[in-house]
Amino acid sequence: MYGLIGGISIFAMVAAVVQNNVTHDLISDIIKNLAFGCVASTLVALLIEIGNIKEKNEKSDSIYDSVYCDLKCQILWYVETWASLCAVAYKDNDYYNERHTWTEWYTLTKNNFAKCDEPRQKQLMYFFTTQLMIGVEGIEKALRQIDRQRYILSINEIYDDELEKILKDYRFEFDAAKMTLTTDPTKNDFWGAFDAITQDLSRYIYNWVDIRYYNYYKFKPYDFPMDKTELLRAIRESEKAIDNIVQ
Numbered sequence: 001m002y003g004l005i006g007g008i009s010i011f012a013m014v015a016a017v018v019q020n021n022v023t024h025d026l027i028s029d030i031i032k033n034l035a036f037g038c039v040a041s042t043l044v045a046l047l048i049e050i051g052n053i054k055e056k057n058e059k060s061d062s063i064y065d066s067v068y069c070d071l072k073c074q075i076l077w078y079v080e081t082w083a084s085l086c087a088v089a090y091k092d093n094d095y096y097n098e099r100h101t102w103t104e105w106y107t108l109t110k111n112n113f114a115k116c117d118e119p120r121q122k123q124l125m126y127f128f129t130t131q132l133m134i135g136v137e138g139i140e141k142a143l144r145q146i147d148r149q150r151y152i153l154s155i156n157e158i159y160d161d162e163l164e165k166i167l168k169d170y171r172f173e174f175d176a177a178k179m180t181l182t183t184d185p186t187k188n189d190f191w192g193a194f195d196a197i198t199q200d201l202s203r204y205i206y207n208w209v210d211i212r213y214y215n216y217y218k219f220k221p222y223d224f225p226m227d228k229t230e231l232l233r234a235i236r237e238s239e240k241a242i243d244n245i246v247q
Contacts, residue, residue: 071139071142072210075139077138078138080219082102083100083102083105083221084221085128086105087221089109090112096220102219103202106198109128110191113191121187125187129181129190132177136174140174177194180194216235218234
């Protein structure tokens with residue numbers, strides 16, 4: 001729209017200048033001045049429009065960050081929990097100084113559990129269940145909060161079908177996790193369920209570009225994401241994964 005108006009104005013201005021040079025006509029002077037005014041007004045309007053778009057984008061980014069920040073933090077808390085569980089449950093192995101991705105911490109926790117005797121496994125089942133429930137309930141609370149803000153997100157164009165699918169996947173997965181934790185599962189049921197949850201959650205984290213690096217960050221227990229060098233490496237790794245898919 002602004003381009004059309006500006007183009008017409010410039011055309012009129014050029015035509016008026018040519019006509020004025022030939023005839024020195026007063027009407028040509030008037031048309032030329034009007035055309036100059038139209039061009040200036042169009043530029044001002046365009047600058048205002050650009051400013052409004054920038055302000056709208058900044059507002060949308062601010063709303064997005066404020067609404068989704070808690071969910072990102074709660075998911076981070078959950079994936080870090082597996083490192084904490086491993087370090088606390090198997091102190092003899094001194095895992096506090098090791099760095100692994102969250103899925104590697106999950107595998108270490110599971111493998112070490114299998115080496116424990118029956119009484120110790122019962123103790124660990126109670127410990128794991130109570131600690132994981134804290135993270136699961138935190139994520140459920142964050143998802144409910146997003147549901148309450150859906151109207152605000154929609155009118156600011158930051159709640160689309162893709163994001164809705166991502167949130168639906170998280171909701172489904174952590175509903176399954178809560179069901180497992182609240183039904184007094186056997187050790188086989190527990191690990192069978194969390195094998196599937198871990199595999200799915202890794203994929204869902206990858207699908208949400210904001211937190212994709214969670215899958216690549218190697219961290220010590222209680223230390224995610226404090227290492228800036230490792231954080232940058234994980235972000236680069238997550239971006240490489242996208243490039244490989246595109247290629």
